[in-house]
Amino acid sequence: MAEWFAKLKADFILxxxxxxxxxxxxxxxxxxxxxxxxxxxxxxxxxxxxxxxRSTYDKNYENLRKQGGIKFIFSWILNFICNIxxxxxxxxxxxVQLLIIYFVILASVxxxxxxxxxxxxxxxxxxxxxxxxxxILSIDNGQFEAGxxxxxxxxxxxxxxxxxxxxxxxxxxxCNEFIVLLKETSVAGYVGIMDLTKAGDLIRGRTxxxxxxxxxxxxxxxxxxxxxxxxxxILERRLRRSxx
Amino acid sequence: xNANQTVITTVDLKKYYRGDKIKAxxxxxxxxxxxxxxxxxxxxxxxxSTFLRSLNLLELPTSGSIFFNGTDIAAKNVNINIHRQxxxxxxxxxxxxxxxxxxxxxxxxxxxxxxxxxxDAEAKAMELLTRVGLADRADxxxxxxxxxxxxxxxxxxxxxxxxxxxxxxxxxSALDPEMVGEVLDLIKQLAHEGMTMVVVTHEMGFAKxxxxxxxxxxxxxxxxxxxxxxxFNAPQNPRLKDFLxxxx
Numbered sequence: 280m281a282e283w284f285a286k287l288k289a290d291f292i293l294x295x296x297x298x299x300x301x302x303x304x305x306x307x308x309x310x311x312x313x314x315x316x317x318x319x320x321x322x323x324x325x326x327x328x329x330x331x332x333r334s335t336y337d338k339n340y341e342n343l344r345k346q347g348g349i350k351f352i353f354s355w356i357l358n359f360i361c362n363i364x365x366x367x368x369x370x371x372x373x374x375v376q377l378l379i380i381y382f383v384i385l386a387s388v389x390x391x392x393x394x395x396x397x398x399x400x401x402x403x404x405x406x407x408x409x410x411x412x413x414x415i416l417s418i419d420n421g422q423f424e425a426g427x428x429x430x431x432x433x434x435x436x437x438x439x440x441x442x443x444x445x446x447x448x449x450x451x452x453x454c455n456e457f458i459v460l461l462k463e464t465s466v467a468g469y470v471g472i473m474d475l476t477k478a479g480d481l482i483r484g485r486t487x488x489x490x491x492x493x494x495x496x497x498x499x500x501x502x503x504x505x506x507x508x509x510x511x512x513i514l515e516r517r518l519r520r521s522x523x
Numbered sequence: 524x525n526a527n528q529t530v531i532t533t534v535d536l537k538k539y540y541r542g543d544k545i546k547a548x549x550x551x552x553x554x555x556x557x558x559x560x561x562x563x564x565x566x567x568x569x570x571x572s573t574f575l576r577s578l579n580l581l582e583l584p585t586s587g588s589i590f591f592n593g594t595d596i597a598a599k600n601v602n603i604n605i606h607r608q609x610x611x612x613x614x615x616x617x618x619x620x621x622x623x624x625x626x627x628x629x630x631x632x633x634x635x636x637x638x639x640x641x642x643d644a645e646a647k648a649m650e651l652l653t654r655v656g657l658a659d660r661a662d663x664x665x666x667x668x669x670x671x672x673x674x675x676x677x678x679x680x681x682x683x684x685x686x687x688x689x690x691x692x693x694x695x696s697a698l699d700p701e702m703v704g705e706v707l708d709l710i711k712q713l714a715h716e717g718m719t720m721v722v723v724t725h726e727m728g729f730a731k732x733x734x735x736x737x738x739x740x741x742x743x744x745x746x747x748x749x750x751x752x753x754x755f756n757a758p759q760n761p762r763l764k765d766f767l768x769x770x771x
Contacts, residue, residue: 421614421618425620428581429607429632430684
């Protein structure tokens with residue numbers, strides 16, 4: 280037993296203390312959180328815009344078609360572009376998207392963290408858009424009608440009546456989406472970023488000892504995710520209470 | 524209702540679905556005079572709700588005109604939002620905003636659309652709440668109210684915009700029987716105060732008592748109209764007779 284502990288201790292020192300290798304994990308975690316945070320912000324912006332375009336088109340399709348003209352064509356094209364974006368992003372693996380953006384589209388940009396933020400943000404945007412769109416469609420049509428009947432125009436109705444309810448209803452789902460995103464960023468190593476996963480892998484490559492660094496990486500992810508999940512739970516409870 | 528000023532006039536109003544397969548409204552000509560209470564009755568699927576909802580363009584007519592204070596609001600390039608501010612609407616399912624307090628439900632439109640100050644809007648709202656006996660619920664959320672309370676709030680929410688005409692779309696159909704009375708009483712009060720209104724309802728007693736004019740619709744058309752006495756005591760059209768024999 281004592282022997283086992285001694286080996287564990289030696290392993291620990293080799294992997295984390297020697298050469299200050301624990302700092303790699305810290306830096307990796309920093310990159311992971313940085314990419315997740317900014318990708319999340321980009322994702323929300325893209326998601327809101329796409330959801331607004333798509334649900335506006337769906338809800339006003341009859342009107343738009345009747346009025347015809349440039350407005351209808353414009354909104355049809357806009358909606359079409361959004362659909363292409365959603366199909367492509369949701370139909371291909373995030374690693375492939377990351378590689379394409381890094382090596383093809385933004386090949387001249389050498390700041391790989393920036394590229395990763397963009398890639399994950401664009402990816403997340405597609406999922407956020409569908410969450411928001413589902414949220415908008417789940418609001419009873421009577422809410423739109425009540426808003427419109429008071430004299431609000433379409434956008435005022437959205438801003439004062441619909442969006443606040445959508446945010447309230449989708450916030451927990453959105454937060455979960457970001458937890459998923461946090462874990463998805465573990466493929467950032469493909470474009471030479473030292474995120475948390477890559478940091479663990481680098482330690483393994485240097486020390487030829489796989490168990491300790493990889494388990495450490497897994498534990499760090501787990502702790503972060505558990506903390507975030509708890510925060511979501513608290514948030515959900517708060518939101519429910521304000522209804523009472 | 525003699526030579527009164529007309530508030531709403533519809534001319535050959537049509538609403539077709541799926542090409543022209545379903546004719547929800549099939550050429551409706553109607554007028555509503557200032558201060559008049561018009562009650563629309565008819566079997567379900569007769570187009571009465573569609574007609575009411577097209578008066579403020581929640582339902583877009585396929586063709587025809589709707590003159591509101593002399594303006595054809597069914598025409599293209601009309602800013603319908605301005606006109607809707609003058610037409611209060613009450614729905615079957617209340618449609619209160621669940622994320623706002625009762626007070627906020629009533630003040631959001633006047634403050635954002637009429638440019639009223641928060642204080643003015645709240646003072647007006649509290650005055651109306653006091654009138655309907657719900658002043659103590661001002662800070663409650665809609666989910667905390669009963670159906671009858673919700674509908675009374677929906678009515679006063681519309682009144683906060685100081686409309687010229689009120690449209691009621693089956694205002695008591697979603698209520699428990701014991702709550703119908705309180706809502707009808709409020710509508711009656713408004714009628715006595717001279718509010719112009721159009722009411723779609725299944726409450727024949729209410730129609731008899733409050734209506735200045737009753738319109739009977741069937742298959743997207745106005746089949747017969749007249750005073751409550753004429754409609755209920757001396758119906759002419761066989762379809763109206765048939766309808767009344769079923770509901771009375």
